[in-house]
Amino acid sequence: MMDELRDLYQEVILDHGKSPRNFRHPEDANREARGDNPMCGDKVTVFLKVSPGGVVEDAAFEGRGCAISTASASMMTELIVGRTEAQVKSLFESFHEMCTKEDHEHVHHDGLDDEAMEKLQVLAGVRQFPMRVKCATLAWHTMDAALAGGTRISTE
């Protein structure tokens, strides 16, 4: 029982939760979206700078959330920079699969995905906590909405 808790609250997650990376509002962001989890009141705003060629040049976030949602948002901002929109979407799909399916496979097996998914593996513990999957995916859904042009999303 406690092992599952340790899997969920790994040091990496606690570290990102306490000291989130890219926790800021970049002035030159050209895409942004806000996400809400109405169940717990968590809020996140994701800021992206996307080049005319469709490459994410900067990613950041602000908001308040639990250790899981903050760590997930923090890691996401580190991992999506330098990727094309298509690559980011594919990574999101793989991540979503990992959070929800026991026998998940990366949706797309390009080298980029595999490397990022290895880092995101620390969040796989949420599979044992179905009520917390939305915490792990909130920032990603919000980022996806920002890529699509920016809107307000809710996980419900």
Next chain:
Amino acid sequence: MNEITKPPQGFDSGTTSGYDVEEVRKDFPILSREIYGKPLVYLDSAASAQKPRRVIDAMVTSMTEEYSNVHRGVHWLSATATTRFEAARKTVQRFINAREDREIVFTRSATEAVNLVASSWGRTNLREGDEIVISQMEHHANIVPWQMLRTEKGIVLKIVPIDEAGTLLMDEYEKLLGPKTKLVALSHMSNALGTINPVKDIVRIAHDKGIPVLIDGCQGITHLGVDVQDLGADFYVFSGHKLYGPTGIGVLYGRAEILEGMPPYQGGGDMIARVTFEETTFKGIPHRFEAGTPAIVEVIGLGAALEYLMELGLDRVAAHERDLLAYATAQLLEIPGLRIYGTSPDKASIVSFTLGDAHPHDIGTIIDRAGIAVRAGHHCAQPLMDFYNVPATARASFALYNTFGEVDALVASLHRVREIFG
């Protein structure tokens, strides 16, 4: 787990005489189950209370032996079901000491009861610019229906502020009542803080100015009971499932004179006297407000819950819960980094808290694995969370079946949270 029923030595709370919580626990089948291999410690009764065997049996009997539709049919089952159904209405009347049983309207929930008043009374009586007074600590169910009416009618909502302890500022309340105030709608007790509001004073002050009052009793009635004649409120709403009864059933108490003046809420069967295509005449109260086949089994279950509570004795329950609150508050405050939200001198057995940097959601997940159920979130009171500038709190709520040992289990599990979050 250390199953003690009295506070440990050295803790002076005033003992709860003659209340044997271990015996009471036997009435609740679910309390003997385990969660993740640990005894269930259910500290989420403010969200929904567990059900005693009496309620479960009454509902099973209703469905296996006495079930039919009510208020129709001449056959034995229909007559019996109708008798049981209307007997439950009388039980509710007795429980809240209403003058007449026709002042008891069955609704789907307390939320629907507020919506009924907003829709029927509100639409009939409110004009643009009229004011409704609510408070900073209201549940969304006592905010949103009025906001919807605001959009429709152009009424104005005035908010009674609270202080840092979570106590309603009564001076400010009195100042808010003006010539345009048409209704006061306040909670008996805060679901997020535990604050008990001085509802009798609230009603008296409003009535002195000729303003009717609706009291949201969802939490208050479970810990304090209510005597609606003594209270004097025009409307009092509560739900069945927080009172150890089933879900899907709520109650709107309304003074007969005020209900008489209100048009129907929904149209349909069971609420009409006669229907032709040209004209329909409606039944009297309360049936005018109960269109459609009601929640028959649930009403009977609610009646059983209230009978159970009256036998147990609300005063004894309240004393036990007061002891639990005092003990839990003292024990929790020993935990470094723990902050309690809602420290009003007058409060009932709800403790809302945060713990250091740990988000309430993380607290909830970690202690769940020790079998402990608390609520983590905004408690459907987001304006209140905004007041305290927190996104959420963890909330332990103590009910008639909780023990001092369970408080100890909660405290131990919170130390585990501190370990993980360093």
